[in-house]
Amino acid sequence: xxxxxxxxxxxxxxxxxxxxxxxxxxxxxxxxxxxxxxxxxxxxxxxxxxxxxxxxxxxxxxxxxxxxxxxxxxxxxxxxxxxxxxxxxxxxxxxxxxxxxxxxxxxxxxxxxxxxxxxxxxxxxxxxxxxxxxxxxxxxxxxxxxxxxxxxxxxxxxxxxxxxxxxxxxxxxxxxxxxxxxxxxxxxxxxxxxxxxxxxxxxxxxxxxxxxxxxxxxxxxxxxxxxxxxxxxxxxxxxxxxxxxxxxxxxxxxxxxxxxxxxxxxxxxxxxxxxxxxxxxxxxxxxxxxxxxxxxxxxxxxxxxxxxxxxxxxxxxxxxxxxxxxxxxxxxxxxxxxxxxxxxxxxxxxxxxxxxxxxxxxxxxxxxxxxxxxxxxxxxxxxxxxxxxxxxxxxxxxxxxxxxxxxxxxxxxxxxxxxxxxxxxxxxxxxxxxxxxxxxxxxxxxxxxxxxxxxxxxxxxxxxxxxxxxxxxxxxxxxxxxxxxxxxxxxxxxxxxxxxxxxxxxxxxxxxxxxxxxxxxxxxxxxxxxxxxxxxxxxxxxxxxxxxxxxxxxxxxxxxxxxxxxxxxxxxxxxxxxxxxxxxxxxxxxxxxxxxxxxxxxxxxxxxxxxxxxxxxxxxxxxxxxxxxxxxxxxxxxxxxxxxxxxxxxxxxxxxxxxxxxxxxxxxxxxxxxxxxxxxxxxxxxxxxxxxxxxxxxxxxxxxxxxxxxxxxxxxxxxxxxxxxxxxxxx
Numbered sequence: 247x248x249x250x251x252x253x254x255x256x257x258x259x260x261x262x263x264x265x266x267x268x269x270x271x272x273x274x275x276x277x278x279x280x281x282x283x284x285x286x287x288x289x290x291x292x293x294x295x296x297x298x299x300x301x302x303x304x305x306x307x308x309x310x311x312x313x314x315x316x317x318x319x320x321x322x323x324x325x326x327x328x329x330x331x332x333x334x335x336x337x338x339x340x341x342x343x344x345x346x347x348x349x350x351x352x353x354x355x356x357x358x359x360x361x362x363x364x365x366x367x368x369x370x371x372x373x374x375x376x377x378x379x380x381x382x383x384x385x386x387x388x389x390x391x392x393x394x395x396x397x398x399x400x401x402x403x404x405x406x407x408x409x410x411x412x413x414x415x416x417x418x419x420x421x422x423x424x425x426x427x428x429x430x431x432x433x434x435x436x437x438x439x440x441x442x443x444x445x446x447x448x449x450x451x452x453x454x455x456x457x458x459x460x461x462x463x464x465x466x467x468x469x470x471x472x473x474x475x476x477x478x479x480x481x482x483x484x485x486x487x488x489x490x491x492x493x494x495x496x497x498x499x500x501x502x503x504x505x506x507x508x509x510x511x512x513x514x515x516x517x518x519x520x521x522x523x524x525x526x527x528x529x530x531x532x533x534x535x536x537x538x539x540x541x542x543x544x545x546x547x548x549x550x551x552x553x554x555x556x557x558x559x560x561x562x563x564x565x566x567x568x569x570x571x572x573x574x575x576x577x578x579x580x581x582x583x584x585x586x587x588x589x590x591x592x593x594x595x596x597x598x599x600x601x602x603x604x605x606x607x608x609x610x611x612x613x614x615x616x617x618x619x620x621x622x623x624x625x626x627x628x629x630x631x632x633x634x635x636x637x638x639x640x641x642x643x644x645x646x647x648x649x650x651x652x653x654x655x656x657x658x659x660x661x662x663x664x665x666x667x668x669x670x671x672x673x674x675x676x677x678x679x680x681x682x683x684x685x686x687x688x689x690x691x692x693x694x695x696x697x698x699x700x701x702x703x704x705x706x707x708x709x710x711x712x713x714x715x716x717x718x719x720x721x722x723x724x725x726x727x728x729x730x731x732x733x734x735x736x737x738x739x740x741x742x743x744x745x746x747x748x749x750x751x752x753x754x755x756x757x758x759x760x761x762x763x764x765x766x767x768x769x770x771x772x773x774x775x776x777x778x779x780x781x782x783x784x785x786x787x788x789x790x791x792x793x794x795x796x797x798x799x800x801x802x803x804x805x806x807x808x809x810x811x812x813x814x815x816x817x818x819x820x821x822x823x824x825x826x827x828x829x830x831x832x833x834x835x836x837x838x839x840x841x842x843x844x845x846x847x848x849x850x851x852x853x854x855x856x857x858x859x860x861x862x863x864x865x866x867x868x869x870x871x872x873x874x875x876x877x878x879x880x881x882x883x884x885x886x887x888x889x890x891x892x893x894x895x896x897x898x899x900x901x902x903x904x905x906x907x908x909x910x911x912x913x914x915x916x917x918x919x920x921x922x923x924x925x926x927x928x929x930x931x932x933x934x935x936x937x938x939x940x941x942x943x944x945x946x947x948x949x950x951x952x953x954x955x956x957x958x959x960x961x962x963x964x965x966x967x968x969x970x971x972x973x974x975x976x977x
Contacts, residue, residue, distance in 0.1 A: 272614045275565060275579040276682050276689050278599075279314065279325050280607030286319050286338070293331035293608070298323070301601035301608055302588040303360035303371065307383070313368055314601060314608055315357035315589075322349075322357060322370060322381075325608065335370065335381055335388065342375030342395055349381040349388035359417035359474070359533070359589060364424065371428070373414045378407075378428060378438075392428060392438050400432040400451060407444035412436070417474035417486070417533060427477060433469040435485060448472075448485055448496055448503070455490045455510040462496040462503040469494075474533035474545070484542060486531040491515075493523075493534055493544055493555075507531075507544060507555050516549040516568035523561035528553065537592045545600070550584040552600065552611070565600070565611050572605045576682075576689035579611045595641035613641065617680060617694040627700040628670065629773035634699075635666040638678040640692050647691055650679045672701035702773040707733035709767045709779040718757050719864035720787045725754040726763060730779075734770030741766065761785040793820045793860035795872040813845040814854055814875055822862030829856050851926070851956055852877050876955070876974065892969065894962050896947070900974035903949035907960070911942045915966040923949060924959045931958070949975070 279293035280301070288296025299318035306312050310327040313334070322335035335349040336357070344352025355374025362368055368381040369391070377393030392407035393415075402410025415436075417429035426438040427447075435448035448462040449469050457467030462483075474486035481498025484506060492508035507523035508531065518526025529548025536542050542555040543564060551566035565579035566587075574582025585604035592598050598611040617640040628634060638649055648661040654675050658667065665678070676697040682689040707730055714725040728751050730736045739746060740753040741764040747753065753763070764782040796817045818825060829839035832853055836844070844854070854875045860868050893913025896905045909919060917939050923932040932949050949958075953975055960971045 273564070273579045273611050274577065274614050274689075274691070275582040275609055275611050276575050276691070277607050278329070278610050279312075279331060280602075280605070283606050286316060286321060286323070286333070289323075289332050290330065292329045293325040294329065296323075296331045298606050298608065300588075300603050300606065302358045302603060304589040304591045304599050304601045304608065305360040305362050305368065306591050306593050306599065307362045307366040307368075308594070309366065310593075312591075312599060312608065313360050313362070315360050315370065317356050317358060317373075317588075320354050320357065320374070322354070322360070322368070334386075335368070335379075340374055342372060342377065345379075345389050346387065348386050350386065352379075352388045354379065359415070359419075359429065361418045361420055361426075363420055369418050369426065371415045371418045373416060373431075376412045376414060378412070378415065378418060378426070391442075392426070392436070392444060398431075400430070400434070402444055403446050404443065406442050407436075407438040408442070410436075410444045417472075419476045421477035421481065422479055427475045427483070429472045429475040429485070431471065433472055435472060435475050435483065447501075448475075448483060455487070455492070458494070458504050460503060462501050464503075467503060473531065476535050478536040478540060478542075479538075484534045484536065486534045486544070488530050488532060491528045491530060491548075493528075493531055493542070507542070507553070507561055514548050516546070516551060518561055519553075519563050521560065523553075523555040523559055526553070526561045532588060533590050535590050535592050535598075537596060538594070543590060543592065543598065545587050545590050547586055547588065550586060552579075552584070552587070552590065552598070565598070570604070572602075572607075575609075582609075584609070597641070612691065614692055617678060617692040619676060619678060619694045619697045621697060626697055627702070627772075630701050630703050632670075633666060634670055635664055636676055636678070636697060638663045638665075638680065638694055640680060647680050647682045650681055652677045652679070670699050670701055672699065674699040674701075702771075704773045704775055705732040705734075705769070705771045707731060707736070707767065707769045707771070707774050707776075707779055709733075709765065709781050711765050711781055711783060717863040718785055718787045719790045719866065720758075721756060721790055722864070722866065723754050723756050724785075725752050726765070726783070727752045728765045728767060730767050730769075732769075732771070733767065733774060736770050737768045739766040739768075740764070757785040757787050759785060759787045788864045790864040790866040791820045791862070792867065793818070793822075793825070793858055793862060793865050793870045795819075795821070795856060795858040795870050797854070797856060797872045797875050799875050799877065812877060813843055814856075815843045816856055816858070816872060818842070818858060820862045820865055821858060821860045822865065824861050826859040826861075827856055828859075829854065876976070894969055894971060896960060896971055896973055900976045902977050903951060903953055903975050905947050905973065907936075907943075907945040907947055907962075909936065909938055909943040909945070909962075911938070911940060913969075914938050914940075915964045916940075918964065920963045921945075922961045922963075923947075924961065925953075926957050926959075 280298040284297035299316040301314045302317040303315040312325040315322050319338050320336050320340045321333050324334045325331050336354045339353045340355040341353035354372045357370050358373045359371035366383050370379045372379045375395050376398045377390045377395050380391045381388050393412040398413040399411035412430050414431040415428045419427045424440045428436040430436050433449050434446050437445045437447045450467050452468035453470050454468035469487050470489035473488035476484050483496040485494045487494050490510040491514050492510045493506045495506035496503050508528040514529030515527035528546045531544050532547040533545040540557045544553045546553050549568045550570040551568050552564045554564040555561045563580050566584040570585045571583035584602050587600050588603045589601040600609045602609045620637045622635045651658050651660050651665040678694040680692040682691050710729045712727050718724050728738050740748040743762050766780040768778050800813045827840050829836045829844045856872045858870045893910045895908045919936040921934050922930045924930050955976050962969045
């Protein structure tokens, strides 16, 4: 059960919703039940095809069910949200039986005003039997809550309402606290509090028009037919003073009675719209209601009109033209024709339902606020192939209404409030139109905003990682580079053993064997499948070695004669499978000399070296320069340079011009040995006589220091032979 505090919160919420929803609203009118005069018929079918006698009272519960009393046929009918009509109270026989049993088996007589409580139970002003009846909707059981059905009259204030007497009441209403108000034909408003006790809170029983400015129950207060009653959120009471052609207001705090709308007069009229409500003229107002925002609506029955008094006190025409008739469905409510309307109800969205009595119809004044489309997922930018469901959101009830969905202006299958297209393309415009097709009508109730789709094609990215070399070497940096396709402008994250180490398209490090390197790529395109890719490498590092090269010559390393062919050879370590060579003569590159050896005729003193470039894996550095070969060429004859040097030797060789000459005892005939040192041109640059004494001899030689580097020859002569030894001077 909803208590009074909960109900107050609900009403406050509805006030906010109603205030926001009424912005930019245009009010239109349509028929939701009834096709004209005839005996009640059509139960179980669409209300728009049914016959309704004289609809009088009307009320809606929170589930959207509409209840309509038919005073001419003594029944109450229900129109469900799906538009199906049924009889829920009464058999058609005018009586007051059946309390405690099903409402459909009970009898009522001349039912007028209706209302519902917070729990959705229905209350009926059973005017013909002078009682208020209640139908507990959860069980369908009917009971009496006010009046004793003995005879019309007035009695019982301060006692249980079921013991009191009422007289042909026409209107019933609840306040926010759950108290029931009854428009009693005794020219009074009675209140049944939540404890079931009845009180008179407006009127004295006097017939006439008086009492404004005084307490609502003061002696001088007079009304002439209290026809309708309602209470706003502040507790103010509004009373339709029917024969006086006025609506009067009782202040909820002071309980003072005053005029509110209409000039009390015996002469009915329809005037004053656009001005103060108190100066307007009306004709037999029969019902009054207040919306969540505090606007008051009046059923100006004699003028076949609905009037609205806003919160500033200005009165306007809300529906009808002050001329009876039936017209206007699908157009503005102010241009429509009503015919002697009775009851009225305002739902939580601000739509107004009217019992259009002499037109034998129930009509709705609805707001054509823009219908909003939402989507699930909640976006208009999707990836191709993503299913999307669109929803039409509207405050307009769907009695007889169907939804027409359009894609790019073309109708598509589906007449429900949601729509899931099989395929969505980029640029598709999704709209929805709510149309009322009841009673053969084709009324456009609402047109949605347009949902424009942005569809992005799906991409399938790839990721690969390459290294700066096929072999990774210890101690040398290696750069890993990521390459992505179908990824737009991707973002890269590098990890080493799962720890972030770098970002960007490449990552440089000095690796160790076993290092686990992972590259994670996040695509820059919105519809990548998958959005993130990764690839990992386990590094294998090869040890590094330095290449080396040593040169030597053939026939010897230091001397040749003029025109001789000398071959230079290289001894290489860690040169790889295909090293490259470049020979240099006297510091200048020898064109075409790119082999592991170099041979040529020599005609001058030259120096040679070679540069090796290794292709061995992890050669560090890649290049090595050989030792220098010094080749001296002279004009001595072959016989000279090739003479035997047996029995004598010198050391060291090469030298700086200082060396020791060794002579064996049997190498000299006699004791005298003449020695001369010649250059490669045969010139004597030094001579010395040696007396061996027939013994092994060691002689220290000190050549002139100005001698240039190069090849020299020492000749040793005795009486028997000449012996020659070559040596090299290097300073």
